[in-house]
Amino acid sequence: MNLSGVSWAAVLAGAAGAAALSYALVILGFGLGLSSVSPWAAAGASATTIGVATILWLTLTQIAASSLGGYIAGRLRVKWPTVHTDEVYFRDTAHGFLSWAVASLLVAAFLANAIAGVIGGGAKIAATTAGTAAAAAGVVATKAAGELDAQGYFVDSLLRAPPAAATDASLPAPASTDAQVRDEVGRIFATSIATGDLSAADRAYLGQVVARRAGIDPVQGEQRVNDVYVQFKQSVENAKTNAKEAADTARKASAGIAIWLFISLLCGAFFASLSATIGGRHRDVFVHGPRTAHR
Incomplete structure (x- = not known):
């Protein structure tokens, strides 16, 4: 007589079947999802449609x-001929739950990196929002006038020609190429964004250069500056705002996905337990005849 309340062979068999079908359906979902998107504008499914379809799938x-x-x-x-009917239902439910648990662990073991990436993405993005905004500001500054170079900025200040050299024809013009001038102006702008404002000395110097x-x-040159x-400062602020909005959107999306994953797992646990009672009832009826109560 088998005294164990758990038929582990049946549990593992059910878990293997659940894991295999889950894997196959996920692959099918990837294929359907890729076929519904398009790199062309106004073509393919929208992001909202894809998100809802992913959750449902x-x-x-x-x-x-x-x-x-x-x-x-x-x-x-294994049949339990001497066990009360209510206990049989409980054991069947437990077998279904155990098969779901083992299958979930198997799937999680193979998809651990993907799951961690999805769930941890929101927290990581939220934690690095400030860094993202700063990086966005740096990108704007780089596109406008070269990378921020604090040491280069102070070297420029040290070797900067007097403003009079820009207008006094008796003095030689600064020996700078067009590229060097643009780099210097870029460093001044980038440094001013980092410090919060353009200093009066930098403003006057840039006005002479522009003049x-x-x-x-x-x-007029200083006014143009x-x-x-x-x-330029407004564009950087817009970049920061856009970066924060993107980070917040990603955080909300990750949180929503995590919640729906939890709900789908609960649904899986419920249906696994319910299906196990149905399978156990079919086994008792079709193989051993109707169940009889034992007390």
């Missing part, structure tokens, strides 16, 4: 795979 995958695993575990378990290169009055700097 994961839930249906859990229900289908867990139901199969639970039914197999219940149908293949010489554009052939305008130094006052002010206008461009305001636009």
